[in-house]
Amino acid sequence: MRGEIIAIGDELTTGRIINTTSFFAASQLFTAGHEVIAMTTIGDEVELIGQTIRQALGRADFIIVTGGLGPTTDDLTNIAVSAALERPATFYPEISKKIAAHGANNPPEVQSALEKLAWLPAGAHALHTEAETAGYFLVQDGKPIFFLPGVPHEMKELLVETVLTRLAVWEGEEGRRVRQKVYKVVGLAEAEINNKLEHLEDPAHGVRIGYYPVLPEVHVSLTVAGNGEATIDQRFRDLDTAISEILGRAIYGCGIDSLESVVGRLLNWQGKTLAVAESCSGGLLAHKITRVSGSSAYFLGGVVAYSNDLKERLLGVPAGVLLQHGAVSSETALAMAEGIRRLTGADLGVATTGIAGPGGGSEAKPVGTVYMALATATRTDDRLLRLAGDRWQIQEHASQFALDMVRRSLLDSQ
Secondary structure (H helix, E strand, O other): OEEEEEEEOHHHHOOOOOOHHHHHHHHHHHHOOOEEEEEEEEOOOHHHHHHHHHHHHOOOOEEEEEOOOOOOOOOOHHHHHHHHOOOOEEEOHHHHHHHHHHOOOOOHHHHHHHHHHHEEEOOOEEOOOOOOOOOEEEEEOOEEEEEEOOOHHHHHHHHHHHHHHHHHOOOOOOOOEEEEEEEEEOOOOHHHHHHHHHHHOEHHHOEEEEEEEEOOEEEEEEEEEEOOHHHHHHHHHHHHHHHHHHHHHHEEEEOOOOHHHHHHHHHHHHOOOEEEEEOOOOOHHHHHHHOOOOHHHOEEEEEEOOOHHHHHHOOOOOHHHHHHHOOOOHHHHHHHHHHHHHHHOOOEEEEEEEOOOOOOOOOOOOOOEEEEEEEOOOOEEEEEEEOOOOHHHHHHHHHHHHHHHHHHHHHHOO
16 A cells, blocks of 8 residues: 655754654555655644645555644644544543543643543544553545654554554455454564464455564564454454464563563562663663563662672672673673572572673674573573674663563463
């Protein structure tokens, strides 16, 4: 299908913020087999927004609009759409209830402002009923228009988990039965996953499997479409079972799960605690863990020991180990994991040490060399990774693999 991307926001047209959302959307749409015929960036002007959307409807099969969906007075996308497409603003009580539930602790004036998010153009449908972020779609002249938040991480989540799967089966038949599921995979490359699942793809019979890299993991979407509800449901269940068996523990969750939330649930269920010792990941691992509400129930804390001196004094890494094997080594990672567990009294201690780059590498230990270790009451295991990418990407991968190491250990202990 041929699509158009429209990014809205004065912060984009003035250069205060780089428009990364359009780039991400274009790359994902191209990978999914769609053609992007135009990308437009415009300011927060009602007439201009409406005019741009009407023009796009004349040349594209679908439109993706990002930005202008927030609660402030300069968020004008919904007002512009209502006027341009003659769709009166309509109150959606189910959205209002979710706003109230998610913002129960907000001051009254903030909660009142958020009510604006429940007024959408007539005919709008929420993109993801469980997500906390704004986002909806409507069909105009038989063409889907997707409205996504301008905040990059919110936009990316909705695009990958809902928009791409809807477009994969779009034929202009709003009554068509569609079953969808997004599997979140860690530890396997996109091409490797594709090779394992390719035999299940059957577009001629409404079965599509999409592969979407979302650093540092891969999201796999299963879409089954057709007109017979019972047949579609059975086919979906069969394929869901097959994918789950083929990918196994590489699937850490589905839908809106994050790896850190899954690890948190496992720790809670098992009544265990976790502490971290970080070097190359620089605190990113602890940051991911504490992004989950309620993480204080199982996360005791961590140490970012960048220098050898702190590795020795705080974590108890023997000087001889650092001298003989170096800070980036299996031996040091093992000692760090055991040290943080001993220091905090946690049930599990996980450690990362490596070379994030761009400098500091050697022939024996090039940039991207990362050692990690996990210590429990009964054993300590380590792992060597050879990661690629820039400094941020290596740190992202390292923290994600460390979380996955914890997850797999908890699964083994069940």
